Amino acid sequence: MTEGAITGSMSTGWVRGSRPPTLDQVAELAGVSRATVSRVINGAPTVDSKIRATVENAIAEIGYVPNLAARSLVTRRTDSVALVISESDVRASGAGFLNQVFTDPYFGRITAGAQEVLRRNGIHLVIIPADAAAQQQVVGYLRQGHVDGVLLISSHHTDPLPQQVSGLAIPVVISARPAHRIPASYVDIDQGLGASLAAEHLYARGARRLATITGPLDTAAGHDRLDGFRKTLATHGIADVPYVESDFTRAGGEDAARDLLAGHPDLDGLFVANDLMASGALQVLQDLGRRVPDDVAVVGFDDSSAALACRPLLTTIRQPVEEMAGEMARLLLAHIREPDRLPRSVIFQPTLVVRQSA
Template sequence: MVTIPGRRKRATIHDVAAEAGVSRGTVSRVVNNEPYVSAEARIAIEAAIEKVGYVPNTAARNLVMQRSQAVGLIVHEPHSLFLEDPNIGEILLGANSALSRADYQMVSLVIESDRDTERVARYLSGGFVDGVVVVSAREQDPITRVIERLDLPAAFVGHPQDLRDLPYVGINNRAAARAITERLIGTGRSRIGMIAAALDRDSGSDRLAGFTDALGDRFDPDLVAPVPLYTYTDGRDGMRALLAKDPLIDGVFAASDVIAAGALNALREAGRSVPGDVGIVGFDDSAWALRCQPLLSTVRQPANGLGQRAAESVLSQLRGEAPELGGILLDTEIVWRDSA
């Protein structure tokens, strides 16, 4: 008969106190980094902690404090895009670095369906996180209403029109899109179209608005190809649609770098050279911009910084500080390369 070894007993604060020859209260003050403990007692307790292998029970402490010491990162995108979009990855890393410095855990919550929405709403209502960073929220988003109802510390990356007074961090998508379209016009292009992605959220609709601003009277709505998501496949399909509408198109603003990469593929299929026949620009300055051939002219947005500032906003609210009124806008810049 095989004997299965039992689970090793977890060392407790009582074990530390017995080993150090002090009271449990004194050990507790050292563990919680509180004052009123002599140097001799602190040295003895730290040695006892090491000897007995004591690890503080964070879950029990958080239960007493009614804090989870966790912040959720809610991403409203399909699972595949969550893994493939470098901007989401940079936002995630930026948020995690800020939370890590504050000794908070980040919990990733991906919403792809109504079922996901219901699940995440229950999770937030259960108090499993102390606050949330929300990425890619749309208008009329039920999770936004849950956050409002719970009065949960939150910061949004982006600014849906119905966000009301909730804090957000973002960029001026409209001004950046206008600036790079004007730069494209300055290269002498006369038939300029746009592959406009994600028009159901502020980033997509604002980039289309900036494109429209730049073209003014020359704007042709027939040279806008709407696509659902910021994906390579949508970029390829959007470019094919533009070429079908106007084979002589000579300039394209792609709503993201990955959209531009897909568009370049479609242009090669059609035998069109870049930038000889068609100049193309993107948005993000993500890793995709440097994978493209030729290298992509684009707008650099600070995705990592957006994640950091959003997480810092949530942490400041958890400390009882009021969020910045009007949101936080970070700077962008045009990076001009060979594609236009």
């Protein structure tokens, strides 16, 4: 690697390192009190329009920006919230965890949905990945008061973060029903219904030798989707449903599909607990010479962008992730506004989206 020096000067009016302009300086320049400047900045209606104009000019001329620390010291607000993506599983820690986060469209949808409503309310969103090694540092960040609230994405039953964060002084909304009963609002989807939809569709197509690739079984999405799939098939007299537990990644889906086909080469119906794993499974089926859906019909879960990247297009269970994240944001905003508000849960319903793979 090589280094070079870069020259040039700042383009701002005041030099980096010197102090930024304060409200007092604006007041002096405009010839009014600090209180008046403060009112103008905060849009108080009770300000004479001429004075308002004078103050606004002074603000522009001087390049004034309110100091967040000073402001939030008195208002006790920062106008920003954190989206914490938690992963308590140490096996998936560090770079591996970040690779998973930045490779799964699910998190992008969550972010998009939350952004949408937050932005409209003038609230900033910051994303904080919290793998096992970073969890305590993240809790520290939240306790210090950097943000007004937290949207917590957590999936493993053993994850201590929901418990810890809900014990903080700051409002939190969780992305799924917490494993332990804690007094926090959460948004979830009816996992069992989704799995049931998949089972019924595969059965109705005529599939009888069914199997499933699950997510980690210590997550609700992993466990409940397997459970719902089996229970529904049981009502049709199909008792034994082979499954392989995997990890919600594409590569994991490939491995699981290979395992499954090795043990059950005559499969004709496959339910995969998310689209990313399904895309991997589809690849393996193709490599092994199986036609989809003719030889084996495949149903995914999520209806993410990965479903549309599949060949054939993936039939899947739609989870309205963006709306769910939007609802999380709305709940959080409500809790921030009314600290005494009681926690509540909001459960969304999944739907079947039929495309080509089943």
